Amino acid sequence: MQDAVLAMLAKEPSHGYHLHARLRRSLGPLGESMNRGQIYVTLARLERAGLVVGERADGLPERPERKVYALTPAGQQRVAAWLAEVGWPKPDLAEFHLKLAAAAAARLADPVELVAAQRRELLRRLREAQHAALAEPAGWGAGLLLEGVVLRLQADLRWLDACERAWSKVDDEVEGG
Amino acid sequence: MQDAVLAMLAKEPSHGYHLHARLRRSLGPLGESMNRGQIYVTLARLERAGLVVGERADGLPERPERKVYALTPAGQQRVAAWLAEVGWPKPDLAEFHLKLAAAAAARLADPVELVAAQRRELLRRLREAQHAALAEPAGWGAGLLLEGVVLRLQADLRWLDACERAWSKVDDEVEGG
DNA sequence: TGGCCAATAGATAGCGGTTAGCCGTGGGAG
DNA sequence: CTCCCACGGCTAACCGCTATCTATTGGCCA
Known part of the structure; x- marks a missing residue:
């Protein structure tokens, strides 16, 4: 600030x-x-x-x-x-990660469900950002900023895919064992 | 916390x-x-x-x-x-964006140079994260977390490319005009 | 046996950020 | 004329985090 x-x-x-x-x-x-x-x-x-x-x-x-x-x-x-300075904010994915672990460990929710809900939310935000980008000059000023937001959201969505693969495999093992 | x-x-x-x-x-x-x-x-x-x-x-x-x-x-x-909850941390790209704008407006630094320095830093972190991932079980636990970090860094690097395109165009106009 | 050190366990002060809400002014709606 | 709202500025209170301090204990070594 x-x-x-x-x-x-x-x-x-x-x-x-x-x-x-x-x-x-x-x-x-x-x-x-x-x-x-x-x-x-x-x-x-x-x-x-x-x-x-x-x-x-x-x-x-x-x-x-x-x-x-x-x-x-x-x-x-x-x-x-x-x-x-060449600082860069550290990615803060830890919260969601802990959420999945806690849900599974305490049997309070289905991790795969949490991932699905989170994906819906991120898709919503992605649409929102893309829509907002239309109102800004593309590739400039705030439009450039929104471009970055979109790229990040896409990366996060890909990470959610990885999370889903990991946790659905765990579910299989639990159900199978 | x-x-x-x-x-x-x-x-x-x-x-x-x-x-x-x-x-x-x-x-x-x-x-x-x-x-x-x-x-x-x-x-x-x-x-x-x-x-x-x-x-x-x-x-x-x-x-x-x-x-x-x-x-x-x-x-x-x-x-x-x-x-x-389905919260997600908002991407905080604003700082770098303001940095570029301030550098250009106050003629204190070359935005394209700043982008280049930042890219070097992110590439360093990317290698670091990929190396750290080797020590963790892939696609699981902390390894999964590192996978997310890598995806984000790659997205940020792509955003830096967009920043460079935008600001080098500005430089051309200034020098040409 | 005595002394030192690292690990364990906890407390505190202070900074920076966020929020909510207050105060005074002025202008416009009713 | 009155009331309300926007502006410009500010304060108080809280939260999160870091740095730093204390105290106890077990292990190691002489």
Whole structure:
């Protein structure tokens, strides 16, 4: 979050609400779940850390005062460092994996059924993402982002196939033994 | 985290350290980054929420006391509800996307270079995951999990190709215009 | 027997993120 | 004129995670 805000400020100074809007625009449909309040919390922390300075700017005379934030040299340095990083979020498939194991171990549900339900959900999301992609410029901006979402969902669906193969074999053994 | 602990307890009651070990075993190489302390925090919260009861059990007479936790009826109910959910973690490609946009907008780095660096990193992780998969039973347990990681990394690499196409086109336009 | 060390077991502080909700202003609908 | 809603900003409370600290015990070695 901090990095995202700094990235926006690297382009141009903004106040909180504007930053929120810019982030949402930049992320397209995926940015809709963003919390507005978090922007202010983040900005306050960045200011306390000296990465950003906020200046009161009374644009229109009678509107609530807004604080326009801009990068400090330390902030610019941090943006540069962030760009140089090559991090990537670790895939979090563990939850579903544990779910299957727990369902089987505690005899609370049929793992193969869980896989089927999950596949229905992912197919739903896949259609949703493909539909949302139609409203965006293909191969650009938020459309590019949605392309990534689609590729991931397809990969996850293939993983579900592998899960089904694995767990249906277990069922056979249990029933057969 | 809470759900993962409850899932373990659904199979059999355990004390904190044992739970940690079971989770790590269940997740294989991917569980190595888990923090041991988090187990106790989670157990305390679950107990306060009435989903779990801890009973002092002095197994060996002179060992430090350990608390063996077990599900309450409310806890079992929550496990059942968790199994019925069909949630799936949302793909978090936004960070890299913002990085490319910030790099281009603030003229701080070449987006195509960033994509190349990221691809090198993902290829490294792909080899790592494939190597780790060799040490696990294929198509089962932690091996299945690693299979999912591999599929995801391959999808992400394909997305990087799309990113490169998009941003190299932008570079052409900038240089040409 | 005494001393050290690793493993076991648990607790705590603090950071970052999320959510819910409050406050004040202004503009428009009724 | 009143009421309601959108805007802009903020606070409080919670959750998850990590790092770090303590304490006990068993094993090893001298």
